[in-house]
Amino acid sequence: MATIKDLRSFIEVLKEKGSFEKVSQPVSLEHELANIGAALARQGGKAVLFEHVTRAEDTIHWPIFTNGVVSPATAAVALECAPNEVVNIIGAALEPANAVPARKSDKEAPWKQNVITGDDINLYRLPIPTHGALDGGPFITGGVTVSRDPVSGRGNLSYNRMQILGPHTFGFNVNEWRHTMQFYKGQEKKDEPLKLAIAIGLDPAIMIAAGARYDNDELLIAGAIRGEPVLVDKGVTVDVDIPFHAEVVIEGYLPPHTRHAEGPLAEFHGYYGELWNSPTFEVTAICYRNDPIFQTIVPGWAEHVYIGNVLPREPLLLRFCRHVSKDVKALHIPPYANGFAAIVQLEKSNPGEPKNVALAALTAHVNVAKVVVVDPDVNIYDPADVLWAMTNRVEPTQDVFYIKGAQGHEMDPTADMRGVQTKVGIDATYKPERRDYGERIRYPEIDLSKYLSS
Ligand SMILES: Cc1cc2nc3c(=O)[nH]c(=O)nc-3n(C[C@H](O)[C@H](O)[C@H](O)COP(=O)(O)O)c2cc1C
Ligand SMILES: [Mn+2]
Numbered sequence: 295m296a297t298i299k300d301l302r303s304f305i306e307v308l309k310e311k312g313s314f315e316k317v318s319q320p321v322s323l324e325h326e327l328a329n330i331g332a333a334l335a336r337q338g339g340k341a342v343l344f345e346h347v348t349r350a351e352d353t354i355h356w357p358i359f360t361n362g363v364v365s366p367a368t369a370a371v372a373l374e375c376a377p378n379e380v381v382n383i384i385g386a387a388l389e390p391a392n393a394v395p396a397r398k399s400d401k402e403a404p405w406k407q408n409v410i411t412g413d414d415i416n417l418y419r420l421p422i423p424t425h426g427a428l429d430g431g432p433f434i435t436g437g438v439t440v441s442r443d444p445v446s447g448r449g450n451l452s453y454n455r456m457q458i459l460g461p462h463t464f465g466f467n468v469n470e471w472r473h474t475m476q477f478y479k480g481q482e483k484k485d486e487p488l489k490l491a492i493a494i495g496l497d498p499a500i501m502i503a504a505g506a507r508y509d510n511d512e513l514l515i516a517g518a519i520r521g522e523p524v525l526v527d528k529g530v531t532v533d534v535d536i537p538f539h540a541e542v543v544i545e546g547y548l549p550p551h552t553r554h555a556e557g558p559l560a561e562f563h564g565y566y567g568e569l570w571n572s573p574t575f576e577v578t579a580i581c582y583r584n585d586p587i588f589q590t591i592v593p594g595w596a597e598h599v600y601i602g603n604v605l606p607r608e609p610l611l612l613r614f615c616r617h618v619s620k621d622v623k624a625l626h627i628p629p630y631a632n633g634f635a636a637i638v639q640l641e642k643s644n645p646g647e648p649k650n651v652a653l654a655a656l657t658a659h660v661n662v663a664k665v666v667v668v669d670p671d672v673n674i675y676d677p678a679d680v681l682w683a684m685t686n687r688v689e690p691t692q693d694v695f696y697i698k699g700a701q702g703h704e705m706d707p708t709a710d711m712r713g714v715q716t717k718v719g720i721d722a723t724y725k726p727e728r729r730d731y732g733e734r735i736r737y738p739e740i741d742l743s744k745y746l747s748s
Pocket of ligand 1: 435436450451452453454455456467468469471472473474475504505506507508591597598599601602603
């Protein structure tokens with residue numbers, strides 16, 4: 295049985311594994327919290343709980359957690375496995391045959407301990423951080439949208455950034471081709487609202503599942519990760535199945551035919567986006583368990599990219615690459631390249647193989663536009679090692695190839711407005727036939743604490 299079933303048990307396991315930091319001193323919700331989270335992501339990738347957050351006087355001061363799934367180390371903690379098993383566990387959980395349906399609880403969810411409705415709702419009181427320096431204001435970025443298709447009845451999880459527009463109104467960002475948007479458009483045709491709930495403070499299996507593009511309820515993926523059903527309970531004002539162990543739940547609806555400007559917000563590609571004309575979310579209930587932990591994701595930074603662009607796609611790329619060569623050892627989509635690049639580790643058996651493998655990775659997902667193939671002696675999780683290989687094992691005129699006019703993501707900063715771009719493959723493997731350098735210098739990893747006195 296899984297040890298992790300909610301955010302609290304995840305925090306306990308993060309502590310045991312040394313991937314957790316606590317900030318006890320007061321931290322401002324305006325930029326300061328996000329700056330610390332981003333720095334921790336950059337310097338080793340640890341999760342963090344802010345025990346004391348501050349803003350205006352009447353803000354509710356719940357502690358805030360961030361960086362849950364921010365690095366290979368925390369992803370491994372979240373999935374209760376070794377870092378090199380992460381891709382296999384997610385790959386297996388995404389297989390429809392392994393789906394585990396959610397189960398309705400016969401008890402009331404703890405988040406029904408406190409329920410705010412009607413005129414008592416005031417979103418300005420919630421501890422919602424303003425993250426990036428140029429963000430348009432406070433945004434919920436780490437909440438999971440739980441909805442249900444009123445036509446087919448199937449459930450869905452997604453991420454939708456939400457900017458406070460009024461005391462009970464959020465701007466609700468949702469791209470055209472998302473499932474949530476399909477459900478909403480179906481309701482608009484009938485002039486009816488789409489009811490949904492935002493679950494905050496969750497088991498990371500649910501956070502990871504919500505980032506995947508999947509043709510069924512993403513709760514099935516979370517169940518497959520844990521090997522047991524996700525427990526759910528109905529909302530107080532909406533009829534959707536909400537994770538039982540959520541810390542905070544915000545319920546409401548998207549009124550039909552309503553659009554309002556929201557943004558900008560730090561986007562996954564590493565720049566601030568523009569204002570979007572988005573549906574609005576009218577809040578009908580705010581529910582929370584006693585002494586809840588709020589959760590956020592620092593937008594445009596490692597956790598955002600890890601959940602949205604890295605974890606759900608690595609298994610797919612690995613499958614395409616292994617179809618081309620059985621000698622592919624490992625694959626990583628590094629979050630610092632925003633999901634636009636992939637690094638493949640290959641034990642090549644002939645000189646042409648790295649280019650074929652690079653082509654496979656380039657076609658596996660539309661966002662992937664830069665692929666580097668390295669030997670097994672290169673640590674694909676260490677940018678310095680990858681750059682070493684690119685510097686010392688690449689002769690550009692022979693080892694780099696371009697595919698002009700390929701389809702990429704419309705928001706890739708190197709693509710045109712339709713996403714048309716040049717994709718590039720780089721064979722950064724060692725070519726001893728060109729010039730034989732023999733052995734690469736290696737000093738083994740050692741436990742420095744045995745030698746250093748303080
Ligand atoms: C932290 C985070 C924030 C995101 N914000 C948005 C957003 O504001 N709008 C959007 O359309 N997609 C956003 N996404 C992407 C989608 O929510 C996500 O990929 C999801 O799989 C879409 O699911 P759906 O097709 O089931 O609706 C975000 C992803 C992450 C990880
Ligand atoms: Mn979906």
